[in-house]
Structures are given as structure tokens and as C-alpha cells.
Amino acid sequence: MDVSKKLRGTVRIQEAPMTDVKVMGSQESEIAPGVWQHAPGVVTTSLQTALNWGRQNSMWYLTFGLACCAIEMMATGGSRYDFDRFGMVPWPSPRQADLMIVSGTVTEKMAPRVRTLWEQMAEPRYVIAMGACATNGGPYHQGYNVVDGVDKVIPVDVYVPGCPPRPEALLYGVVQLQRKINVAGKQEPEKQKQEKVESEAVKEDV
Amino acid sequence: MSEINEKVKGRLIEQFPGVEVSETEFGQVEVKAPKEIIADLARFVREELDFDYLTMVAGVDYIEYLQLVYHIRSLKDYAELIIKVDVDSENAVVASVAPIWTGANWHEREAMDMFGIQFEGHPDPRPILLPEDWQGGHPLRKDFIDKRPKRERQFRTR
Numbered sequence: 214m215d216v217s218k219k220l221r222g223t224v225r226i227q228e229a230p231m232t233d234v235k236v237m238g239s240q241e242s243e244i245a246p247g248v249w250q251h252a253p254g255v256v257t258t259s260l261q262t263a264l265n266w267g268r269q270n271s272m273w274y275l276t277f278g279l280a281c282c283a284i285e286m287m288a289t290g291g292s293r294y295d296f297d298r299f300g301m302v303p304w305p306s307p308r309q310a311d312l313m314i315v316s317g318t319v320t321e322k323m324a325p326r327v328r329t330l331w332e333q334m335a336e337p338r339y340v341i342a343m344g345a346c347a348t349n350g351g352p353y354h355q356g357y358n359v360v361d362g363v364d365k366v367i368p369v370d371v372y373v374p375g376c377p378p379r380p381e382a383l384l385y386g387v388v389q390l391q392r393k394i395n396v397a398g399k400q401e402p403e404k405q406k407q408e409k410v411e412s413e414a415v416k417e418d419v
Numbered sequence: 420m421s422e423i424n425e426k427v428k429g430r431l432i433e434q435f436p437g438v439e440v441s442e443t444e445f446g447q448v449e450v451k452a453p454k455e456i457i458a459d460l461a462r463f464v465r466e467e468l469d470f471d472y473l474t475m476v477a478g479v480d481y482i483e484y485l486q487l488v489y490h491i492r493s494l495k496d497y498a499e500l501i502i503k504v505d506v507d508s509e510n511a512v513v514a515s516v517a518p519i520w521t522g523a524n525w526h527e528r529e530a531m532d533m534f535g536i537q538f539e540g541h542p543d544p545r546p547i548l549l550p551e552d553w554q555g556g557h558p559l560r561k562d563f564i565d566k567r568p569k570r571e572r573q574f575r576t577r
Contacts, residue, residue, distance in 0.1 A: 322550045357558055357565040358549065 261398040268311070268337060269391040271300040275310035275330065279317025282344040282377040286316045289380040299387060307333040312390070313367075314383075318346040318353055319360045331367045339394070341386055342369045345376045352376070423498045424448050427468055434463055447499040454504045458514040458540075461489075461502075465519050469495050473516070476526035478534040480561050484508055485534055489516070506536055508560075515541040533559035 274296075278286060290296045290303050304310045307330045319327060331338065342363050345351030350361030363369060370393060373386035427448050428440050438460070439451040452460055464470045474490040489502040506513055515538035517523045527538045528547035535557040538544065546553060556563050 322548060354570070355565075357555065357563075357567060361570060 265395050265397055269394040271302075272312040272339070272387070272390075273302045273304040273310050274312040274314050275307055275334065276303045276305055277313055277315050277317075277327075277330070279315070279319065279323065280344075280346060282316035282346070285377045285380055285383065286314055286343065289383045294380040294384060296384075296387075299391070301387070307331075308335065310334055311337070312339045312341065314341045314343050315347045315363045315367075315369075316343040316377075318351070319363045319366065320358050321360060322358070324360050324366045327363065328366050339370045339390055340367055341371045341373060341383075341390060343373045343383060343386070344378055345374065348372045348374065421446070423493075423496045427498060427500065430468060431464075434467075435460060443501070447501050449501045449503065451503045451505075454506055454513050457502070457504050457516065458519075461516045461519045464491065464500065464502075468500075469493050470498070470500050471495070471520075473520035473522045473526075476516075476523055476530060478530040478536060478559065480508070480534065480559065482561055485511055485536060487513060487530065487536065491520075511536040512539060513537070514539050517541055533557055535560065 276286075277283075288294060290301075296303075301312075307313075311334070313331060313334065315327065331340070340363075342348050346353060346359075347363045350356070350359050353359040354361055360366060371386045371390045373382055375382050378386075424442060424446065428442070431438060431440050431448075431450060435452070435456060437453065437456070441449050443449050450460070470491045470493045472492040472494050474492055475488075477488045477490075479486040479488060485506040485508045487504045487506060489504075491500045491502065492498070493500070504513065511534070513536060515523070515527055517527055517538070518540060524541070524543060525547055527541055528543070528545065530536050531538060531541075531544065532546050532549045532553075545551070549558075555566050
């Protein structure tokens, strides 16, 4: 049977009832409406979309428990809130980890170790600063040995506020990170472009 | 319990005539010893009186002087012993008990960081909680001043 002849007959296909749809690729199948009429059995996408899809759905996180936030992180990884729904697996080695959840106070003694572990992670790597301490020092902001924010040491993608944040908050932070990964390498939205142009204009004025 | 305490007190007074021995309200034997005999006292307590488990080593700042407090348990006799040693805050050097109880290693390193007490004969005298290049003093002393520049809290409105 000549498939190409059938592909051209779009009018006839639209009139065909859905009950005639059979398994794609079989010799006797009727051509279904929708995407299949152009390319039966084939899904096309951009490489960037496929990469983003893979990255955002298997973020293995480095278990970086430094203080009480780590307890909430464990609760989120446990069966009740279940990080595994997002394909997230706690991983004790930086070499295979994609995401570092810095949960707790970073001291001056710990800061070089945080930096080293971040450098050992393979790219693309993401960082979530969980809780007030990792965000800006939190209640220990004036401490003699406390780094006020892990972003003084490593770049941070998502900040999750709270002291400590509840598991829902951490999950929301993860979803935000997934959205961020999803738009990576794609065209900028028109609104952001406009804002950028405006801010540059302001700079020129100054 | 009290029989064991009496025995321990008797042996300590017999061996070290200079020390003050008493008993706390919680049934612990308390010894106040000069810092020169701490190594001999620790070895005697460990080997002769079977106090084999060092629970903790703590430092206290009484402004005029520093004090080291050792809590030691005997797992065989269920007895508890407290040794208190006064240390001069200017010249704070004490013999280490880490060769006698291995568990004293990290506790003494912490006292070294926080109070600046030097332990002679310590097997690994590196800072444990403070950074390696720390020059800012000893944080748990009463005269400690944080020399880092004061940072104002930054607020951001939404």
C-alpha cells in the first residue's frame, strides 16, 4: 500500500471516524488526525528541549546537611513528601550529583569544604540555599564564625526562605528550579527583553 | 553505689594527700586537684580504679582563672568521677590526658580552640572548630571581642 498517497488525502482523513484508528505503523492502519498525518510514528523536538527534560526530571542531590534544615530535607526525601516523584535521589558523592541543597549554617571552617565539593560536581550543577542561614546567615548573622549566606562562597540558583522551611516549601523551591532549567537555552520572553532594554537605557542616562 | 564512692575517695586521699575530695548531691565523687598532678591522677584513676570512660572535658572561664572539668565514668562499677583543675588564664598549659583516654583528643582540641588552653603531649594539636588560620582569639573567653567588621542587616522590600 502506498502510504504517501494516503497522507495527501487530508480531507478524507478528517472525515474518517475515530473508531477506524489502528496501531501506527501497521500496513492496514488508517491515518489518524493530528501530528501523525505528517509523520506517522515519529516525534520531533529540539535537542535543547530534550536535554532540559532529562535534566529537570533526574536531579540527584548532594546530601549537604549542616544543621536543623537537614532534618526537613530528610523528611522531604522520605515517603511522606517523597522527592523521588521528581526523580530526585539523595546521593552522597559530588561526582554524580546535579544539585546541591545547602541546608544549614555555613561556618568559616566549612566554607572552603562547601566550595571544594561544589567544584567537584559535574556541570550542569545547581544550588539551592535552604533556610535563613544558608540564605544570609539567619539568626547567626552576627556570629563570629558564620558566613552570612552561602552565596558568598558559591553561586545559588534558588533561595528557599524559612527557619527551617517546611518540606512543601523545599518542594516548591525544587519546582521553581525545574522551571528555571526548562527555559534554559531557549528564546527570551518578550517581557524580559523589554526590561533589559529599559535597564540599559537607564544606565546610559546615569 | 556509696560503697564504691567511699572506696574511691579512700584510695584517692591515700594516694594523693593534697587533693580535695568530696561528693556531689548526685552521687558523683568530685576531686579538686592542682594542675601539676593531673597526668599522674588520670593514670592512677584509669589503671587502679577502673575509670575507663571519659565522658567529656569542659572548660570554664571564671575571669580570674580558667577551669577544666573532666567527667569520667567507670562502666564496671557504675561510678562517676569529676576532676576539676584550675588553670591560670595568662599561662594556660596543662598536661594532656589524650594518651590515657583516647576520647579526650577532640575534647581537648575544642578546649584549645575555645579557651586557648595548651595541652602538653597532645598527639594532634590542630584547631578543630575554628579555621586553620584563625587569629581572632578564643571565642568562649569572657574577654573575647569579635574583631570582624559589623555587618548591617539588609532588608529588601517586595
